[in-house]
Amino acid sequence: MELKKESLKLSVSVILALIFTILLIFFPRGGYYGEIPMSLEDGAFQGFQLSLFFEVYKSNIVQFFQHIWEHQSLGGTMFSQTSVEKELIRYYPKSLLIIAIGFVVSIIFGVLKGIFDYRNTYTKKNLLGNGTTWLFQSIPDFFVVIIAFYLAFYYLPMGMIFSNKNWYSFAAPALLVSIYPTMYVARMTCVSLLNQDGQDYIRTAFAKGFKARQVINRHIMRNSALDLIAHLPTIMMVVISNMLMVEYLTGYAGAGNRMFVALGGRQNTVGFGTSDIEAGLVFGFALCFIATVLVVHIVKMIMLTKLSQKGA
Structure with a gap:
């Protein structure tokens, strides 16, 4: 019954996410103005035509799905000989590699950092533990990337670290991607451990002579694992x-950078956001991101179901 509820919630969430994505991507860009006569004068003034706005809005969505139905494709891109599907195949695997590495690194090092924070909460090392966790969670992500760029530019071979030509070009972006999620997992793990601290079964384990590491590994972390698994989709969304x-700040040739270009993010002139966007490509990348989070949701449901059955 609980699994059915979770499946229903997940289905509704995916549908709502798709609807919101479609409405956002195909939102009419530019102003829709016309001559609207004033009631008591012969003149007219420029006014926003709401009916024209919704007409264009509807047309954008209908034409896009008609194209999918007729051509079995999400459409073309700014390159005449390149389809959306080719761009997705070219760019998304590169980003998926960064996502996967960042996700795994965040969980492993986040749990280890959380245990360290927990064990040193009431010691002088707390500044190094919870202090650094709080610091990195407080600093904006882009600021951390800027600092990394500064250090790489002046003290490291920047061309070797951030160049797209090297086979290990994913390493630096993956490391930067994992910083904030690692601190998020560390904070969550530490709080979960502290919530169990002082409970009867913990005191009993210590009374039997178990060391702190044994108590954490055998008892506390086993219960904290449920909290971690429940937050896996959230961690994945933070990573994405x-x-x-x-990707945009480092210039990494992945889906994030390409999607920014598809949204008209690299323009030579300053305008009012009326330039055309590659709507099909943006929608394709959005589907890939939603599918990635969906897979993690399904994994979470399977793991929680198995753990609950073992507990029963």
């Missing part, structure tokens, strides 16, 4: 949001 920002 960081990936979009990091």
Whole structure:
């Protein structure tokens, strides 16, 4: 019954996410103005035509799905010989590699950092533990990337670290992507451990002579694992949001950077946001991101179901 509820919630969430994505991507760009006569004078003034706005809005959505139905494709791109599907195949695997590495690194090092923070909460090392966790959570992500760029530019071979030509070009972006999620997991792990601290079964374990490491590994972390698994989709969303920002700032040739270009993010002139966007490509990348989070949701549901059955 609980699994059915979770499945229903997940289905509704995916549908709402798709609807919101479609409405956002195909939102009419530019102003829709016309001559609207004033009631008591012969003159006219420029006014916003709401009916024209919604007409264009509807037309954008209908034409896009008609094209999908007729051509079995999400459409073309700014390159005449390149389809959306080719761009997705070219760019998304590169970003997926960063996402996967950032996700795994965040969980592993986040849990280890959380245990360290927990064990040193009431010691002088707390500044190094919870202090650094709080610091990195307080600093904006883009500021961390800027600092990394500064250090790389003046003290490290920047061309070797951030160049797209090297086979290890994913390493630096993946590391930057994982910083904030790692601190998020560390904070969550530490809080979960502190909530269990002092409970009867913990005191009993210490009374039996178990060391702190044994108590944490055998008892506390086993219960904290449920909290961690429940937050896996949230961690993935944090990783993806960081990936979009990091790819743009580092120039990494992945889905995030390409999507920014598709949204008209690299223009030579300053305008009012009326330039055309590659709507099909943006929608394709959005589907990939939603599918990635959906897979993590499904994994979370399976793991929680198995753990609850073992507990029963």
